[in-house]
Amino acid sequence: MDKIQIFINILLICAARGVLWGGDDFRRKVSLELNPGQKTPSPGVDLLHVRALGENDTLHLLLSSNGAPAVLLVHTNSTESLIHVNWTAFLNRTPGSVRVEPESSVRYSSALVFSRLLEYDDVNNTADPQDLPESSFLPPYDLQNFTWSEMNSTLDYTHHSTLLCGRDSSSAFSNASLCLQFSAFESEGREEAWPSLLHSANSSQLRVWLEGVIPRTNQSRFSLELQTVSEEGFQSRVDIHEFIDDEYTPSIFQMSEWVSSQVNSSSVGGFVQWKPVAYRQREPVLEDATSCRNTLPISLTQPTPSGLVSSYFTHNSLMYGINVSFGMAEDPFYSSTHFISWTVLVGMGSPPSDFFSPLVMGIIAVGLGTPLALLVVGGVYVCIRKRREEQLGYQPIN
Numbered sequence: 001m002d003k004i005q006i007f008i009n010i011l012l013i014c015a016a017r018g019v020l021w022g023g024d025d026f027r028r029k030v031s032l033e034l035n036p037g038q039k040t041p042s043p044g045v046d047l048l049h050v051r052a053l054g055e056n057d058t059l060h061l062l063l064s065s066n067g068a069p070a071v072l073l074v075h076t077n078s079t080e081s082l083i084h085v086n087w088t089a090f091l092n093r094t095p096g097s098v099r100v101e102p103e104s105s106v107r108y109s110s111a112l113v114f115s116r117l118l119e120y121d122d123v124n125n126t127a128d129p130q131d132l133p134e135s136s137f138l139p140p141y142d143l144q145n146f147t148w149s150e151m152n153s154t155l156d157y158t159h160h161s162t163l164l165c166g167r168d169s170s171s172a173f174s175n176a177s178l179c180l181q182f183s184a185f186e187s188e189g190r191e192e193a194w195p196s197l198l199h200s201a202n203s204s205q206l207r208v209w210l211e212g213v214i215p216r217t218n219q220s221r222f223s224l225e226l227q228t229v230s231e232e233g234f235q236s237r238v239d240i241h242e243f244i245d246d247e248y249t250p251s252i253f254q255m256s257e258w259v260s261s262q263v264n265s266s267s268v269g270g271f272v273q274w275k276p277v278a279y280r281q282r283e284p285v286l287e288d289a290t291s292c293r294n295t296l297p298i299s300l301t302q303p304t305p306s307g308l309v310s311s312y313f314t315h316n317s318l319m320y321g322i323n324v325s326f327g328m329a330e331d332p333f334y335s336s337t338h339f340i341s342w343t344v345l346v347g348m349g350s351p352p353s354d355f356f357s358p359l360v361m362g363i364i365a366v367g368l369g370t371p372l373a374l375l376v377v378g379g380v381y382v383c384i385r386k387r388r389e390e391q392l393g394y395q396p397i398n
């Protein structure tokens with residue numbers, strides 16, 4: 001019995017080591033193109049196309065400021081698939097003006113839209129907007145009406161990233177911006193800055209921050225309204241995963257995953273993933289960390305505020321929305337720093353999962369290894385003793 005137990009322990013440790021140090025060597029070749037096929041510049045509307053080429057497939061990522069900012073993800077089973085944009089029609093948000101050719105190569109499409117910025121008066125300092133009456137909400141900021149910065153000056157072809165900043169015409173935004181830092185990846189890794197989410201070549205990251213807005217009440221807090229769009233046959237849910245390790249994101253032991261899975265099957269098409277943490281300063285540190293809450297996804301029927309989404313999806317598409325609010329009860333209000341940032345990952349397939357960090361692995365190894373060593377030593381000792389006793393036992397007969 002002991003031998004079986006030892007064997008199982010060794011297998012467990014080997015499996016954990018494989019998971020931890022084996023890593024994932026899946027890679028894609030990433031290239032960026034700003035405003036593909038555009039002949040005359042269209043101020044205020046940019047379309048970034050990221051082509052992430054696999055061995056037998058292509059992941060197209062599109063980021064656009066046509067209306068509310070959105071990321072569209074199209075996965076094809078071909079290495080030759082192309083993006084076609086009819087700019088005249090795209091600027092008018094005509095369905096079918098953004099296409100992937102050949103259409104038969106498309107395996108999966110989905111989009112994430114940043115639709116609105118909500119502000120509420122947290123008079124009782126509970127940081128729970130769902131418990132508040134509608135009257136606590138100030139008129140929302142509609143992100144489709146923002147003026148967005150040109151991407152050409154912020155595009156980084158080496159690190160596959162860009163920055164999109166928008167502002168409203170109201171006085172509260174006179175010296176403020178809502179920014180989205182977009183990054184695509186060639187392989188697995190994590191950024192140094194917290195929350196240091198684990199990314200893969202099948203995902204892209206958006207760091208969102210709101211800086212310098214003049215809050216309309218002294219106790220203002222903010223929420224973001226997000227929408228996902230996918231083809232028919234998918235359903236939406238938010239899962240929360242708990243873990244015992246916070247080495248990559250101090251004080252955070254949870255991961256939230258908004259997945260779009262196939263109806264009647266457990267197969268996950270795409271995901272939006274985040275750790276429920278926001279930071280009140282540009283440089284994330286523990287003192288400025290605060291938690292996030294999200295509502296459950298609801299099905300939406302109104303037209304999408306994103307010109308990219310309405311230009312791409314021609315068939316019946318499904319739209320779901322959630323609100324993510326920043327802050328927890330008794331935490332300082334937005335006015336304390338005039339800054340809040342939050343990071344989210346968007347991708348296809350199953351979301352990357354954080355395994356134990358090397359530190360925790362070490363602790364587990366010691367925890368499992370010590371009894372194991374004791375068992376082995378004990379086993380050997382018992383064997384030797386038994387042999388000796390046998391030898392001793394036989395002696396008198398001699």
Ligand SMILES: *[C@@H]1O[C@H](CO)[C@@H](O)[C@H](O)[C@H]1NC(C)=O
Nearest residue numbers: 026027054055056057077079
């Ligand atoms: C790509 O296709 C080739 C030939 O069909 C196959 O041998 C190879 O395993 C595929 N690679 C991947 C990563 O699926």
Ligand SMILES: *[C@@H]1O[C@H](CO)[C@@H](O)[C@H](O)[C@H]1NC(C)=O
Nearest residue numbers: 086087088089090092094097
């Ligand atoms: C682009 O769209 C416009 C308006 O929908 C249409 O008139 C024009 O023919 C289209 N151009 C091409 C090249 O398809």
Ligand SMILES: *[C@@H]1O[C@H](CO)[C@@H](O)[C@H](O)[C@H]1NC(C)=O
Nearest residue numbers: 056076077078079104105106
């Ligand atoms: C891609 O998918 C289409 C539609 O299912 C199929 O006809 C085609 O053979 C596939 N191509 C490759 C290279 O697998």
Ligand SMILES: *[C@@H]1O[C@H](CO)[C@@H](O)[C@H](O)[C@H]1NC(C)=O
Nearest residue numbers: 121122123124131132133136
């Ligand atoms: C704030 O708390 C007071 C006292 O508990 C309560 O009467 C009031 O309704 C609360 N206001 C809101 C907006 O929740």
Ligand SMILES: *[C@@H]1O[C@H](CO)[C@@H](O)[C@H](O)[C@H]1NC(C)=O
Nearest residue numbers: 139140141142143144145146
């Ligand atoms: C934003 O623009 C849309 C379309 O032009 C308009 O219907 C809506 O009222 C505007 N929202 C705000 C908050 O101004």
Ligand SMILES: *[C@@H]1O[C@H](CO)[C@@H](O)[C@H](O)[C@H]1NC(C)=O
Nearest residue numbers: 041042043150151152153154
């Ligand atoms: C970006 O585009 C604008 C307008 O199209 C142009 O005026 C500006 O020079 C461009 N900037 C760079 C860095 O290319």
Ligand SMILES: *[C@@H]1O[C@H](CO)[C@@H](O)[C@H](O)[C@H]1NC(C)=O
Nearest residue numbers: 174175176177211212213338
């Ligand atoms: C605008 O914001 C910057 C940095 O947030 C600050 O240094 C500057 O003083 C502000 N200007 C005004 C007019 O508020």
Ligand SMILES: *[C@@H]1O[C@H](CO)[C@@H](O)[C@H](O)[C@H]1NC(C)=O
Nearest residue numbers: 024026054057200201202349
């Ligand atoms: C990324 O997607 C490709 C194609 O579906 C798949 O073969 C690969 O295992 C995925 N890689 C990761 C890290 O999820």
Ligand SMILES: *[C@@H]1O[C@H](CO)[C@@H](O)[C@H](O)[C@H]1NC(C)=O
Nearest residue numbers: 121215216217218219220335
């Ligand atoms: C906000 O606080 C300031 C100073 O504490 C006070 O003068 C002002 O009236 C407050 N404003 C509101 C809208 O409560």
Ligand SMILES: *[C@@H]1O[C@H](CO)[C@@H](O)[C@H](O)[C@H]1NC(C)=O
Nearest residue numbers: 232233234235262263264265
């Ligand atoms: C899922 O299964 C139900 C019952 O088996 C069936 O009626 C429905 O059409 C299926 N939906 C899809 C999208 O396959």
Ligand SMILES: *[C@@H]1O[C@H](CO)[C@@H](O)[C@H](O)[C@H]1NC(C)=O
Nearest residue numbers: 118137225295298321322323
């Ligand atoms: C987000 O919150 C606002 C204010 O309570 C509400 O009107 C809106 O319907 C919510 N959106 C979603 C997608 O739940």
